[in-house]
Amino acid sequence: MRKTWFSKLLVAVSVAGVFAAAPAAAQTTLKLAYALSTSSHYGAGADAMQKVLEGETNGKFKVQHFANSALGGEREVIEGLQLGTIDMAIVSTGATLNFVPSTGVFDIPFLFRDLEHARKVLDGDIGQKMLAEFPKRGLVALAWGEQGFRQLTNNVRPVATPADAKGLKIRTTENPIHIAAFRELGILATPMAWPEVATALQQGTIDGQENPMSVIVSAKLPQLQKYLSLTAHVYGPALVLVSPSVYEGLSAAEKATFQKAGKDAAQAMRAYVDAVEKNGLEEVKKQGMQVNTVDQAAFAKAVQPVYPQYHKQFGKELVESIQNTK
Numbered sequence: 001m002r003k004t005w006f007s008k009l010l011v012a013v014s015v016a017g018v019f020a021a022a023p024a025a026a027q028t029t030l031k032l033a034y035a036l037s038t039s040s041h042y043g044a045g046a047d048a049m050q051k052v053l054e055g056e057t058n059g060k061f062k063v064q065h066f067a068n069s070a071l072g073g074e075r076e077v078i079e080g081l082q083l084g085t086i087d088m089a090i091v092s093t094g095a096t097l098n099f100v101p102s103t104g105v106f107d108i109p110f111l112f113r114d115l116e117h118a119r120k121v122l123d124g125d126i127g128q129k130m131l132a133e134f135p136k137r138g139l140v141a142l143a144w145g146e147q148g149f150r151q152l153t154n155n156v157r158p159v160a161t162p163a164d165a166k167g168l169k170i171r172t173t174e175n176p177i178h179i180a181a182f183r184e185l186g187i188l189a190t191p192m193a194w195p196e197v198a199t200a201l202q203q204g205t206i207d208g209q210e211n212p213m214s215v216i217v218s219a220k221l222p223q224l225q226k227y228l229s230l231t232a233h234v235y236g237p238a239l240v241l242v243s244p245s246v247y248e249g250l251s252a253a254e255k256a257t258f259q260k261a262g263k264d265a266a267q268a269m270r271a272y273v274d275a276v277e278k279n280g281l282e283e284v285k286k287q288g289m290q291v292n293t294v295d296q297a298a299f300a301k302a303v304q305p306v307y308p309q310y311h312k313q314f315g316k317e318l319v320e321s322i323q324n325t326k
Contacts, residue, residue: 029062030087030246033071033080035194040218041272042090043067045145045240045265049088052261057254063088073193075174082138084245090145090265093237094173099137103130103239105314107177108307110300111322112235115148115277119270121325122237126318140242142262145269147212147236148277152229153221154208155201158292159229162186162302171197171209177310178210178234181303198224212236213280214273222287231294240265 032049034042043065050063071077071086074095080086097104105111112118121127122144134141152159152170159165166186172178174191182189190206200206201224208225215221216228240262250258285291311319 027059027062029064031066031071032063032088032090033066033077033086034090035069035074035077035092036067036215037218038065038067040067041145041147041214041269041276042238043218044272045090045238045269048264048268049240049261052257052264056257056260060254069193069195073195078139078241081241081243084243087243087246089241090269091239091241092147092173093239094175094178096239097175097177099139100130100133102133102314103237104175104177105310105318105322106237107175107234108310108314108319109178109181109233109303110296111319112149115146115235115273117325118235118237119146121322124325126322126325134241135244138244140244140247142240142242142259143266145238145240145266146273147238147269148214148273149232150210150212150234150236151216152208152210152231152233153216153225153227153289154229155204155224155226156207158227158290159231160292160294162299164229169205169207171200171206177313180306180309181233184303184306185299201225210234212273213284214276217276217280217283222284222289226288226290228284228289228291229294230291231299232296233299238269 030053032046034046036042038046046063046065053061053063071080074091075098077086077089077091078095078099081089093103093107097107112121127144131141131144152165154168154170156168157164159168162185167188169188169190170182171192172182172189179189179191192200192206197209201209209221210231210233211219211221242258247255247258281291
């Protein structure tokens with residue numbers, strides 16, 4: 001009798017231990033990669049994604065940030081999404097045009113009048129049709145994020161006219177659309193992966209770079225550059241991407257949550273850009289940068305000879321439909 005009781009006790013303890021050790025629900029950790037710091041607009045977008053995915057899926061997903069190009073440059077990250085080794089990413093169109101070439105149309109210089117114009121195009125039919133192209137390339141695009149308008153910085157001289165820019169060695173993304181315009185201006189365009197830029201600036205390998213204020217501030221470029229010229233030459237979108245290996249395994253409800261997370265990330269980036277456009281100039285001035293306005297009409301005129309190339313590449317009708325969006 002005593003032996004039977006003791007045997008039952010052992011079984012009960014063993015079963016209880018099994019249940020105590022088992023998790024309440026399986027949790028999936030998602031690797032989210034981006035090129036900038038956690039305090040950047042990309043970081044703001046990543047935080048917004050994390051809030052939705054962790055907060056609205058009953059703890060099924062946990063988001064792990066890989067900021068500052070920890071998983072490689074943007075091209076490597078996109079390839080990782082295709083392979084399924086990276087789960088989510090926030091990237092620039094400077095990288096996506098190598099995978100979905102039509103996204104490069106938004107990188108045409110002086111295409112957009114202002115932020116409102118750009119957002120209207122991206123949120124409308126043109127932008128949404130572009131997102132639908134990504135699955136054909138082994139990627140899922142949730143939403144258009146934002147970087148803002150790209151500005152020119154350098155260590156040689158203030159740039160107020162196209163003539164001032166001539167001869168400057170400027171880092172660019174691996175973006176032939178940007179490069180064609182810079183070469184038309186006489187700039188020595190130097191394509192370079194972002195993780196290499198700070199060292200190149202410190203060593204004088206390049207004179208400068210061009211990026212939106214959101215990057216100039218978050219990447220602490222006032223510590224590396226003397227002059228900021230407000231060229232606003234190109235609007236910089238961003239993209240919130242997911243690996244098909246993750247997305248295709250989701251339920252319909254979970255896909256809706258991921259879509260919401262992407263849209264919240266986009267809005268967080270736009271809010272960051274709005275704030276940095278308002279406050280960033282004063283901040284970089286305090287850090288010692290010399291800031292100047294430019295003859296933007298002269299710059300726009302100087303790159304017009306490149307526009308036939310853009311029309312041939314993307315279609316004149318598409319380019320003009322973007323320009324004419326009200």
